[in-house]
Amino acid sequence: MPVVTYEFGEQRGRLWLARGAQVMRQDTAEMWAERGQIPLTAPEQERLENMYRARRGGQSWSNFARQWQSGMGRGAAVAREALGLDSSLPTVLICTNVVGDSLALDRQIFTQGMSDWLARTVRHLASHSNLQVVVRVHPGELLGAGQPSVDIVRRSLPDFGHRVTVIPPDSDVNTYDLIGLAHLGLVYSSTVGMELAMGGVPVIVCGQTHYREKGFTDDPRSWDAFVRILEQRLGEPAGRRLPPEQVDLARRYAFRFFFEYPFEYPWHLIGFWDDMATRPMESVLRPDLAEPYRRTLRALTGHPVEWAARAEPAEAWA
Known part of the structure; x- marks a missing residue:
C-alpha cells in the first residue's frame, strides 16, 4: 500500500x-540526485550565509523557530581561552545528539547507538596524550528527553582529566566558535556535522544521517574503519582544511536541505x-x-x- x-x-x-x-x-537522495550538481547562485549563497550568520549569533532568522545557541559567537580564540584549551594541541570536537531523539534512534551502523558510540569514542581518544577533546552536549537535552550525555562521558571516564572538556547543554559557549577552533569533528547524526564541513573542518560521521555519503564527510562502516580514519585525520598538519570543492559541496547541500x-x-x-x-x-x-x-x-x-x-x-x- x-x-x-x-x-x-x-x-x-x-x-x-x-x-x-x-x-x-x-531521505534526500532523490532531491540530491536531481539538484546536487547545480552550483548555488550568488543570491542563494547570500541567503545561506545570512541564515548562518544569525545562527552563529544566537539570533532568530526568517521562519526558523528555534535558537539552539544561547550565547552569541565571540570567536574561536575567546572560546579557547574560556575553556582553558591548549593552543599547541589539536582539538577534536564531538557534537552529540539527544539520546532517544527520533533523529538519533535506530541510526546505528557499527555501534549499538549514540550513547555507545560516545562512550567508546571518548575512551579511545583519552588514550592520546597529543590532543584535547571537547564534547559539546546538544542543547536539546534541556528539554529532558533521553540519557544525559554528560553522564555517559563520566561513566566512561570517571577521571577524564583536563584533556577532555564536556560542555553541558545549558552552557552559553557558542558551538560555532568551537567549530572555528576544531582540528577534527566527530558526530553521530547531528546536523553540526554538515556545518563543520561547511566551515572546512573534516568530519567523521558515525551514524546514519541524511548528509552522510554526500561527498563532504568521512563515512566509516565499521569500528576499525572509524579508528583508521580517525588516526589518519589526527596525523594531518595543524590548520589544514577540507578542499574548497568539498566545502562548496557541503554549502550546496545545506542550501538544498534547508530551503528546498x-x-x-x-x-x-x-x-x-x-x-x-x-x-x-x-x-x-x-x-x-x-x-x-x-x-x-x-x-x-x-x-x-x-x-x-x-x-x-x-x-x-x-
Missing part, C-alpha cells in the same frame, strides 16, 4: 514528507491556532490554491516530486 509520512521541523510554514519511507530518516527539501504548508503543529488565525482554512483551500501548496498536496497524495520546480526564485524569498 502506498504510504506518505510527514513531520514538522523547525521552520514555520513548512513540513517534511516522505513517500514509502519514515519521514524522520530525511521542506514543503510549504500553512499550519505548523507548534503555534497551530495562531497559524489558523493568520491563514484560515477557507482562505487557503480555494480553487485558485497557491502553487506551492498545490505541489505539497500532490506530494502528500503520493505523486512524484519535481524537485527543480520547488526551487523558489530569489524574489519570492521576502
Whole structure:
C-alpha cells in the first residue's frame, strides 16, 4: 500500500514528507540526485550565509523557530581561552545528539547507538596524550528527553582529566566558535556535522544521517574503519582544511536541505491556532490554491516530486 509520512521541523510554514519511507530518516537522495550538481547562485549563497550568520549569533532568522545557541559567537580564540584549551594541541570536537531523539534512534551502523558510540569514542581518544577533546552536549537535552550525555562521558571516564572538556547543554559557549577552533569533528547524526564541513573542518560521521555519503564527510562502516580514519585525520598538519570543492559541496547541500527539501504548508503543529488565525482554512483551500501548496498536496497524495520546480526564485524569498 502506498504510504506518505510527514513531520514538522523547525521552520514555520513548512513540513517534511516522505513517500514509502519514515519521514524522520530525511531521505534526500532523490532531491540530491536531481539538484546536487547545480552550483548555488550568488543570491542563494547570500541567503545561506545570512541564515548562518544569525545562527552563529544566537539570533532568530526568517521562519526558523528555534535558537539552539544561547550565547552569541565571540570567536574561536575567546572560546579557547574560556575553556582553558591548549593552543599547541589539536582539538577534536564531538557534537552529540539527544539520546532517544527520533533523529538519533535506530541510526546505528557499527555501534549499538549514540550513547555507545560516545562512550567508546571518548575512551579511545583519552588514550592520546597529543590532543584535547571537547564534547559539546546538544542543547536539546534541556528539554529532558533521553540519557544525559554528560553522564555517559563520566561513566566512561570517571577521571577524564583536563584533556577532555564536556560542555553541558545549558552552557552559553557558542558551538560555532568551537567549530572555528576544531582540528577534527566527530558526530553521530547531528546536523553540526554538515556545518563543520561547511566551515572546512573534516568530519567523521558515525551514524546514519541524511548528509552522510554526500561527498563532504568521512563515512566509516565499521569500528576499525572509524579508528583508521580517525588516526589518519589526527596525523594531518595543524590548520589544514577540507578542499574548497568539498566545502562548496557541503554549502550546496545545506542550501538544498534547508530551503528546498521542506514543503510549504500553512499550519505548523507548534503555534497551530495562531497559524489558523493568520491563514484560515477557507482562505487557503480555494480553487485558485497557491502553487506551492498545490505541489505539497500532490506530494502528500503520493505523486512524484519535481524537485527543480520547488526551487523558489530569489524574489519570492521576502
